[in-house]
Amino acid sequence: MKEKILVSACLLGLNCKYTGDNNGAEEIDEFLKDYEVIPICPEIMGGLATPRPPAEKVGDKIVTNEGKDVTEQYTKGAQECLFLAQKYGVKKALLKKRSPSCGYGEIYDGTFQHHSIEGNGVTADLLAKNGVEIIQIK
Secondary structure, three states, X not given: OOEEEEEEHHHHOOOOOOOOOOOOOHHHHHHHHHEEEEXXXXXXXOOOOOOOOOEEEEOOEXXXXXXXXXXXXXXXXXXXHHHHHHHOOOOEEEEEOEOOOOOEEEEEOOOOXXXXXXXXXXXXXXXXXXXXXXXXXX
C-alpha cells in the first residue's frame, strides 16, 4: 500500500490557480510516483472561485489586491485540508511555494510585488502544527 500525500492541485496540472491556470510539471509526477495522491486546493475548498483576485497575507489577515478580506475562506479551506489529512492518515503534503495558503517558510509579503518574507500560509501552518510534514516545490 502506497503512502498517502496531500498535493496542491495546481501542481498536478489542475487549472485552479488564482489566474485560472496551473503550476504542473513533469518532475512533480516523477516525485509522486510512489505515493497515493490526494489533491487539494484550499482556496476552492474554502469557497473561492477560479479565477480570483490575487491574495496575500497582511499581518494576520489574507487580503486581495482589491483590499477584500478573504481570511475566512482561507481558514475554512485549511480546516478542510486538515480534515482530509486526519481522515486518511496523511503524514506529508506537497504544497505550492510562497502561497498565502500553501507556502511554508516563505510567503509573499503582502505588497503584491512578488517580494517574499519568512512565514507560513494558512493551510501549511495548520497542517504542520498537526504533524504533517510540509514539502515545498515550484
